[in-house]
Amino acid sequence: MTIETLDKVKLRLLDCLTAAQVTDNETVRTLHGQDESYHEPALPDLVVFPRSTQDVCAIIKIAHEYEIPVIPFGRGTSLEGHIIPYDGGISIDFNEMNQILAIEPENLLVKVQPGVTRMQLNKELKKHGLFFSVDPGADATLGGMAATNASGTTAVKYGVMRDQVRDLEVVIANGEIIHTGNSASKSSSGLHLNGLFVGSEGILGCITELTLRVYGIPEHEVAGRAVFATTALAVQAVTALKHAGIPIGRVELVDAASIHVANLYSETNYPEKPTLFLEFHGNEAGLKQDIEFATEILQQFQCTDLQFEKDTAARNKLWTARHNLAYAFIHASPGKKLMSTDVCVPISELAGAIDYSRELLNLSGLTGGITGHVGDGNFHALLMIDLNNKVEVEAAKQVNEQIVDFALKRGGTCTGEHGVGIGKRSYQQQEHGNALFVMKAIKQVLDPKNIMNPNKLL
Structure with a gap:
């Protein structure tokens, strides 16, 4: 300008x-x-x-x-x-647009401005016995979470951001205001604009209000930690838990290298082996049966150590260690920057994808670990790189490209929850093929002057 x-x-x-x-x-x-x-x-x-x-x-x-x-x-x-x-x-x-406009307990809905953060919202919802389910780890704004279709640890039970949005108020490129949905629980009317604008990363308009689905706080929550000899056994155990119909609230895989840095950062003493962090939601009687059944299944896959935590403080300590994993790697590698991959694959391909990624990390010589929301096939390789070291930067890019290529060739996606931005833009043609033309055509119609977050996503 x-x-x-x-x-x-x-x-x-x-x-x-x-x-x-x-x-x-x-x-x-x-x-x-x-x-x-x-x-x-x-x-x-x-x-x-x-x-x-x-x-x-x-x-x-x-x-x-x-x-x-x-x-x-x-x-x-x-x-x-x-x-x-x-x-x-x-x-x-x-x-500054951070007002909670309405809480409707009877409809299990809330209306908010885009600057409201998830922690801010959950603090208010708790007074009504409700909570908002999407938990990406960071205390992100709800507008940003909708723009990137964020998810996180609870997606295995409650779904991703797109599943929670009933309506968006959006200002499009010519300054006009539109609504993408309504407050009804379902509709067969018109094109599904919620699905179009959630995940559009600001290239189609600016979100100015969101109507979101919320949930009743579970009567009881129990967290668990299950240790396995191999990653493959841990992933197979998760698949068996899902097939058994056990209502898992969260299930996260943390590899041995990640457990090591988590122990240092969070002052825990977990065995440095592939580990599942689990959480079960429900009523007391039902949870007792679920945990007994889950224990039987986990032991079938050679679980070597299994601990359950009902106490709130102990449960929070476990999930804090998981949420702080990225910061644990950053703290352990001063002067370096975190690069996180973000592929999602069919569950049947998950164990192979994780093992392949671990092999790439080992061969690259880079410091890093692997963690993921294994209940829905989404995992991250966390790479620590010195941005001033061209060899490390190039090695990290190669690892990322190989992981993405592996995922796409097996019916997966280059990004499960972080979004495309500029980092995953180069993979869009490979992933979407001719559908990319449709996306570009929609962008051209809604934003012919290309002013809305240009050169992102597409």
């Missing part, structure tokens, strides 16, 4: 917003020019802080008039460069 255009845009924005809502301060721009990924940062020309849907409409109409990029920003926790403004433009920070 030229200085002359920038000055004109600032004046137009100040006609609609207050001075506190518009800034070109370099420190603020720097904060909005990076996420938690290893991708190269880049600064926006301006950062704006809308407080209402009408503010967002005004911002986007000005951007549309001047044909300058608009990049939605939540908490900056994304891992594939979604919010990095490589083409400059306006970063729209939604953190």
